[in-house]
Amino acid sequence: MDERTNNQSDASKTLPCEDEIYELAELFKMFGDPTRVKILSCLQIRNMYVGEIAETLGMTISAVSHQLRVLRGAKLVKGIKEGKEVRYSLDDDHVTKILEYGLTHVNE
Amino acid sequence: MDERTNNQSDASKTLPCEDEIYELAELFKMFGDPTRVKILSCLQIRNMYVGEIAETLGMTISAVSHQLRVLRGAKLVKGIKEGKEVRYSLDDDHVTKILEYGLTHVNE
């Protein structure tokens, strides 16, 4: 049995470069924490204020805010100040698709 | 501006259940580490023995083996013993798609 007994048909494949690898890992890391997945799922339902998210998930406002900061850093959500409150929404079309794809996989 | 000013058109959405969330996070966690992404990328090119992976990535055999164990646990790769060596391959069609999707996103 030779090396090419492999489900990837084409041989012209190559490793992504170091930078891509790290960015990729950084992206997926965002989806690799239950709290962040919950927050993103919340925002998939509708845009919410920090307090709403916290209440929906039964978490501290502080904990939610910390994670929102991380998600903001990854450009996955954005927050817009509206008076005292900050309304958060998904900042990236890919978020929904990636989550959906993962869910399909998990429930296969 | 009411709450439904939202890019998700349909309102009939709901949070995934706790178990799904955790499985989902667990899945994405696998892709959330550069070393594991590298290993998976290696196996996308072709099936490899542990030593080959280690050499390709310039890593310790031990480090690679540890990560392969994690990936095996997640059912993302599988190893088949062939004499002294163990040949690893991707164990899941989704792996390639998820990585590709992430790469597209990163390079957009």
Place this chain on the structure above:
DNA sequence: TGAACAGTTGAGGAATTGTTCAAACGATTG
């Protein structure tokens, strides 16, 4: 102005993670 509210931030600590090192394992070879 000042009290109340919504949210952010930083320090601190417990838990988890990824690596290295050394020891062990099973299969092959002399």
Place this chain on the structure above:
DNA sequence: CAATCGTTTGAACAATTCCTCAACTGTTCA
């Protein structure tokens, strides 16, 4: 059988992660 090879494993350690708590900012409203 003993030596060697490819791999796995466990302990130990440093680094990172996520939460809590308390302090702080900025906005509203009486």
